[in-house]
Amino acid sequence: MSRTAGRRSALAATVLLALAGCDAVGADSRTLPTTTAPRTPAFPSCAEQTLARLDLGQQVGQLLMIGVPVQDPVAGYAALSDVPVGGLFLYGRSSASVEEVTAQVAQLQAAAPLPLEVAVDQEGGAVQTLRGPGFGSVPSALEQARLPLPELAAATSEWAGWLRTAGITMDLGPVADTVPAGREADNPPIGAFDRQYGSDPEQVAAAVGTVVTAMQDVGVAATVKHFPGLGRVEVNTDTDVGATDPETSADDPYLAPFAAAVDQRVAAVMVSSATYPQLDPDRLALFSPAVIGLLRDQLGFDGVVISDDVGPAVALSGTPVGERAVDAVAAGVDVVLDKDATHAAPMAQALADRAGADPAFADRVRESAGRVLALKERFGLLTC
Known part of the structure; x- marks a missing residue:
């Protein structure tokens, strides 16, 4: 000895x-x-303690992220008083200062029975919700990709710091879609707006992993999108039907950026509303257990799965509002994102009705509510 x-x-x-x-x-x-x-026995986490005291309606609320206008989010949230939503998406464009946005977000949180996930689209370039004094100008992903990775990390920390200061808890970015070289103009949702980090999936993976890490180190939850990729589609799901990617498969190199984000413990992954015949020929991705199973089982993601916007998207116009939420959650989605606030009540009702009639679906609701609360606890939003 x-x-x-x-x-x-x-x-x-x-x-x-x-x-x-x-x-x-x-x-x-x-x-x-x-x-x-x-x-x-281990003491229950704050998320577990909170989940234990939520009734079904409150659990359902945690699964909804509803849009409110960024110009007046307080009034938008007040109109949702009958639905205890778990998250808000501030949509539109704002020239308000950091101080003004900070005050508005503080009012939102003060009015909420549980802490809210407050999200914006702050990718950069053409997609930057907050543009007022104190937020600066964020370049497009294509421009960001030209920076050496250490410089990209430092720049991301600065941009995310502006959001953190204003009380924004989640950025619906970065974009992890790879657009093949020479096909940018034929790719209306991503390539046409320089939203991609490049045409080489390994290069995109390095940039996405860097951005995710830097953003989350500052305290803002990152959301990579649009799984399993919109870089090859020739239709914008927001404005038309028939967005299809016949090339993406379970061993596609274009999954590498999403895998890199998962390796960096990305908070959330947004699933697209396109169709991927090699993965599931019959369902849009956000309604597909096979697509979400690929994310969970093959890539090993255990965080929050968010749907692409199910509100004004023309790709979903043939599906009733309540069914959009139920079908997405049944497939494995944790948070249903909808820009249209008038959809909140019918979606909440449809989810509650299905859970009340189906114990297995009630378990799915509880599982997803637990993931949402755990994410809020992870980033210091939920405390006990």
């Missing part, structure tokens, strides 16, 4: 003797107990 090990053994014996009521020297006739004390 080493001297260190001997000292540790002697110290342990001394502690045991003291606990047994014996002197370190000249112990009396009492003997130390030989049985092992039962192990104390």
Whole structure:
């Protein structure tokens, strides 16, 4: 036995003797107990404690991220008073200062029964919700990709810091879609607006992983999108039907950026509303257990899965509003994103009705609510 090990053994014996009521020297006739004390169960996390006290309606609310206008989010949230939503998406464009946005977000949080996930689209370039004093200008992903990775990390930390200061808890970015070289103009949702980090999936993976890490180190939850990729489609799901990617498969190199984000413990992954025949020929991705199973099982993602916007998207116009939420959650989506606030009540009702009639679906709702709360706890939003 080493001297260190001997000292540790002697110290342990001394502690045991003291606990047994014996002197370190000249112990009396009492003997130390030989049985092992039962192990104390782990104390429930804050998320678990919170989930345990939520009724079904409140659990359902955690699964909804509803749009409110960034120009007046307080009034938009007040109109949702009958639906206890878990998240808000501030949509539109704002020239308000950091101080003004900070005050508005503080009012939102003060009015909420539980802390809200407050999200914006702050990718950069053409997609930057907050543009007022204090937020600066964020370049497009294509421009960001030209920076050496250490510079990209430093720049992302600065951009995310502006959001953190304003109380924004989640950025719906970065974009992890790879657009093949020469096909940018034929790719209306991504390539036409320079939203991609490049045409080489390994290069995109390096940039996406860097951005995710830097953003989350500042305290803003990142959301990579649009799984399993919109870089090859020739239709914008927001404005038309029929967006299809016939090339993406379970071993596609274009999955690498999403895998890199998962490796960096990205908070959330947004699933697209396009169709991927090699993965599931019959369902849009956000309604597909096969697509979400690929994300969970093959890529190992255990965080929050968010749908692409199910509100004004023309690709979903043939599906009733309530069914959009139910079908997405049944497939494995945790948070249903909808820019249209008038959809909040019918979606909440449809989810609650299905859960009330189907115990297995009720378990799905509870599982997803638990993930949402755990994410809020992870980033310091939920405390007990």
